[in-house]
Amino acid sequence: MVSEKMYELGTKKSTIRTIFEFGQKRAKEIGKENIFDFSLGNPNVPAPDFIKQAILDILDTVSSVDVHGYTVAPGNPDAREALAKSINKRFGVQISGRNLFLTSGAAAAITITFKALSEPGDEFIAFAPFFPEYQCFVESVGGKLVVVPARTDDFQIDFDAFESLVSPNTKAVIVNSPNNPSGVVYSLDTIQRLADLLRRKEKEYGHPIFLISDEPYREIAYDGIDVPYLTRYFENTIVCYSYSKSFSLPGERIGYILVPDEVSDFEKVYGAIAGAARVLTHVNAPSLFQRVIAMCADMKPDLSVYEKNGKLLYQGLLDAGFSCVRPQGAFYLFPKALEEDDYAFCDRAKKYNLLLVPGTDFGCPGYFRAAYCVETQMIERSLPFFKKLAEEYQS
């Protein structure tokens, strides 16, 4: 009567949602201040004041019909030109509005891109640990997600494992840096090796292999670390960007797909993106927020609290006896669980009201994710409980 697959997707709660709901219930019983909820990647930094100001200016100066009306499907041309100018200035590239397609956030950007590229039998490669939604995004377009196991000592790429999984069926590779959930930024060396390998395989198979750069955390990187801009290193790169994290606008659903001129057969790829958006009922990205991001494209929000939180939690966990790769960006830590079964570990952590997400959900068993886009005081209050949890395992 209905699609069993859709029913399953719509009714089976994700682990993250289940943990979050458990936290809400416990908070009612014992008080919010006693719950240490590290489950959700929802920015706790408020949207910057310049966003509010831009909204007010637009509402004051642009006619209501224009602000709230349909735009052309790729997005308002003036908005795309303004964004292109800003991207060129920031990353030393040369694009124009014709290279951008505005979307409802990164989730839409990624799914539209998968749909645009996908032909029967295609495979899409992701590197563990990875954003779990990739699985259903790829399956929704009839593709197969192939996962390269994690290189757990630093969460860069295991190139031997990767090469063994690339095949003539590989249509695209998706990377996410700064990474959810590992918090790692792919180094320039990693990016150059990735580009070299993809070029070699493109030559061998006689067709393009696209690199999809999912980068909602681009602006959240620490200690001045460089986050390489991938279109500069590999021609067939498509960027999927979102303002959900950088401008703290996850509920407004705004982002873009960038298809550079250098991509093989640009007109065809951009056209397929427009077609995929059409069948996925995109219509247009939210009209008001197209204007808002265009006005604010060059603005730099203060995201320093994430770095402060990341370092505080990292040091606290090390002091408690955990091992963890040093955070370089995004707002997640991905430490090793204190027992092999990460589900059992996260269950045990609940005893101390520590809400953590098992690494298995990200394709990396034996680890857990802690999202630190939370109040700094909550991290401070949580540290003695991480210590108690670790002591349970030591005794």
Ligand code: PLP
């Ligand atoms: N990609 C990654 C790696 C994410 O972590 C998220 C959201 O958490 C998304 C994509 C989706 O972001 P958006 O809110 O822009 O759809």
